[in-house]
Amino acid sequence: MTFFNASKNPSAAARPGESGGVVLRLSLRNARRQARDYLVYFATIVMVAALIYSFNGLIFSQEIRNLAAQMATLPMMIVLAGAVVIAIISWLVSYTIQFMLGRRSREFGIYVLIGLEPQQVARLFFLENLVVGGCALILGVLLGNLFYQILRAIVLSLFGQAYTFSFAFSPGAVGLTFLCFALIYLFAQLKSRRRIRSMKIHDLLCFDRQNEEAVICAGKKRLRIFTLSLVSGFVGTLLLMAGSPLLGLIGAGCVIVFLYGFFLSFASGVPAYFHKRPEKKYRGQTLLVFRTLTAKLATMGTVMATISLLFTATLISEGSGLIFQGLFYGRVRENSCFDIMIGIADLRQDHGDYLEYLQEYVPIKSQYQYEVYRGENAQVQAYLQDNTTYYTYHDRDLVMAYSDYASLRRMLGYPEVPLEDGQYLLHCRTYLEKLLTKYTYSVPLGGQTLSPGGVHSEPLGQYGWDVNGSDYILVVPDALAELCPINHRLYVAMTAEPLCEDQYNRLREIRKKRSEYSDYDNIIVRAQEEREAAAMTAMTVFPLYYLALVLTMTSATVLTIQLLSESSRYRHQFRLLEKLGMDRREMTVTLRKQFAFYYAMPALPPLLIGIPFIRNLAMSPEPGILVGTSSPAAIIATAVGLYLSIYLLYILLAYNSLKRGVFPE
């Protein structure tokens, strides 16, 4: 049937002189058919082309590069991610082409049978794929322009700049996208070309009838591999979480061993399980569901393992992306409530040099200079160390005068808080608030004993060294504070407009000059922190999401191609079941179960590996940074949600398509 679709007059193909035209005509016709039959694949390739183009657009955009000095390394990061994307998409294209080759080898056999030379058939298939790839590329570049605008809008918003639409067709990006596609197709085509040319007519005609080989059958061997793979998976996940690069690498190896071992041995393990428990096998739809699953696993165990591996990488990429994003912005949030904050630890020095520059060149709205003092002991610090993960920078609790505290609150627009005589206040970062609320001990200072007067946790610049405390600070009456030794001096200011990169660099130059004869000062400029976070996000988070997206789409496409190509087998199965008296409701339940198991199998191991890994990674930064929407739980939920939502989209598409094709009307 395929043959007649392809050419109404096949004998013409053999006529010398005309064969080139026929090959071209056949290729075009087959390309159209291929795009229709493998719609999911075609759509994925279009999407991938669009993604590649849009990211390439970022590489060639001067506008993006000018946003911050750090953005100069963005092209390198995108090229690195792009190299991985090319490798993955090459696999997808190569896999799909090999798959189509298997399915259509009979058709190619007939072409050879009626007189086309194997080289011509190889050329025909090559042209066909070239047309499909070319169309996908053109559509992808067009769609990619839209994607690029979205990316551009996101990057500009990261840098707090207004987005205005400006159509930018980048010849460089188009060229690079073409080059990527050329590499992808060249690799895939070489393989299939070699295969067609070396096959004999009989091989081509009978290729689709060959039985696929079950991978592992022997009971003991299977059980051993299955057990070993589980152990390897467990050990691998632990090693991945260990935090050391070498152990992480070994862990990744163990995880790969687990996935391949698991999928290759699992397929034969399930029948063995049911063989021993026949009463379970014949319950409900179990028989049909488990047999379909094991048949699939037996023939595509390696593919399933590869897909599972890609999914694991997806989840880890998404999780890491979210963690980095949370980390960059968490640090900005904790660091930069003031537009400028300069801490000086060398008590022989003051802020004079900085102030000189700032008064002249930066429009200041409000400013304040004050000191932070050393308390008499480290009792609050000891309490924190006993009860939570707390990194210390000082050997005493730090103390601030109430009047300074009140001034800072006014600058930041926070409500006034009273301090009664004989009391102290605690101001801390949010992650310590709950714990410090339970702190009811009195604090000795200047011969008096102060009792707790309350805990506050609005952002106050308490993260880092020489800032307002060290994650927490005690606020005490002015008279008592002044009795304590000074720990460091601070200057904070709010400006009329954000400091530009040049102004920040000027402050750094002043510091550099001062550092020749004093300790290194701590300069925190909010606008610069935000710029750096935006640049870091663009450079690390974007490539990770880019990878994650491509990985999910590739894996889901391979699964869907496999499943949809089996529509006729499923149709046959349900037609027979209908004849045998299975009602429609039961058939729907069976199909859904078969479907759910098929898609769940490669998706579950990544969750088992990815979730502990992401959790561990999210717990590693200093405390108080990954909180709220960036808390480890929220990051896991978002990463899993993102991963599953794209996957679900493919599942729904495949299910609808399969259901339409399978159930008899």
Next chain:
Amino acid sequence: MLEVKNIEKYYGSKNNVTKALDRVSFQVADGEFIAIMGASGSGKTTLLNCISTIDTVSAGDILLDGENISQLPSRELARFRRERLGFVFQDFNLLDTLTVEENIGLALALNHIPPHKVQEQVSAVAGKLEIKDILEKFPYQISGGQKQRAACARAMVAGQSLLLADEPTGALDSKASKNLLEILTKMNRDMGATILMVTHDAYSAGYAHRVLFLKDGRLFNELLRGDRARQIFYHEILDVLALLGGDISDVL
């Protein structure tokens, strides 16, 4: 047991109507083995499909044990098929992913037979059809004849009262065909199965008690075997086919 009353079946649209069955009526008694013969396009498979409720009749009634199956709602039809009818097809229609035992057990699972009884019942029927030693094998590991015996086992394992066979020997060589027909005869004779077999092979039809001949959707003739030897009955069938005309090539 089965009563087919004046059934008609039309295909096509308003302007182009094909009459596949034209006022066909006959009765099948309990325990009978009937063959339906006819040339390609004579309506044999349509008739079988209507009886098996896979297709619906345009007019007329089909009664099985007094129940009018042409008026059953679709949910009831499914139940009716799995409880009362057994099918044997030309291309076996075994599921590739199931073993022979599971293919047979599937009919029981669909009938919600308690799972622990399934193996026992499959084993019993497999013993009778001499396929016990291939129960663990997959369809691609066994011969055509064995596949067809497995299909027979599936068709009767759940105690179905009527076995419908559509060209059961169509894909078998002569030795396997003979073997299968003997199995069908055994099922009919020893296990009391009522069999309705569609075939265009006179040799296969010779195993039946009665042969109905269809031509252009109408019942053309009916032959009863009675006490005659199978060889003689076979020749009588050939004679009728010769009368039907144009089908000699099918028979020889």
